[in-house]
Amino acid sequence: MSLKGFLLGLIGFSAGGVIAAGVFAFLAIIGVYPRLIGKTGTKRHIILYETVLIIGGVIGNYTDLWGQPMRLGIGTQAVLTVFGLAVGIFVGCLVMSLAETLKALPAISRRIHLAIGLPYVILAIGLGKMTGSLIYFARRFGG
Numbered sequence: 167m168s169l170k171g172f173l174l175g176l177i178g179f180s181a182g183g184v185i186a187a188g189v190f191a192f193l194a195i196i197g198v199y200p201r202l203i204g205k206t207g208t209k210r211h212i213i214l215y216e217t218v219l220i221i222g223g224v225i226g227n228y229t230d231l232w233g234q235p236m237r238l239g240i241g242t243q244a245v246l247t248v249f250g251l252a253v254g255i256f257v258g259c260l261v262m263s264l265a266e267t268l269k270a271l272p273a274i275s276r277r278i279h280l281a282i283g284l285p286y287v288i289l290a291i292g293l294g295k296m297t298g299s300l301i302y303f304a305r306r307f308g309g
Contacts, residue, residue, distance in 0.1 A: 175231070175232075178231050179227060179228070179231055182227040182230065182231055183223070183224070183227055186223040186226070186227055187223070190219055190223065193260065198259055198260055199215065199219075201259070202259055203215065
């Protein structure tokens with residue numbers, strides 16, 4: 167590996183780490199982690215939560231940057247099932263936290279004098295996200 171390749175890899179890995187830290191901080195700010203810890207009554211395992219978040223960010227960054235598939239052997243289906251369930255639970259918690267954040271939209275609409283049409287703004291945001299996702303996966307940009 168050349169010095170240039172090493173430096174580019176290091177810069178890419180560092181940039182991915184910064185982005186991952188920003189995402190995790192955003193999720194902490196909107197209250198996903200504290201609410202999840204409070205609802206499950208697992209406050210005594212806070213160090214485990216932090217460790218798992220860091221390890222997940224590092225592994226995700228590595229596999230995304232270098233495109234390395236994870237070879238899991240015989241238990242691949244079981245691992246994928248558990249991973250899919252965990253991701254589904256996480257997305258559900260994230261959606262509920264964001265739904266609570268949307269309670270701020272009426273205050274914003276009053277501030278910018280949006281008298282009617284707030285449901286259409288929310289619908290447009292959702293449809294835009296869905297359309298982008300469908301294009302992304304239909305064109306196989308993801309892999």
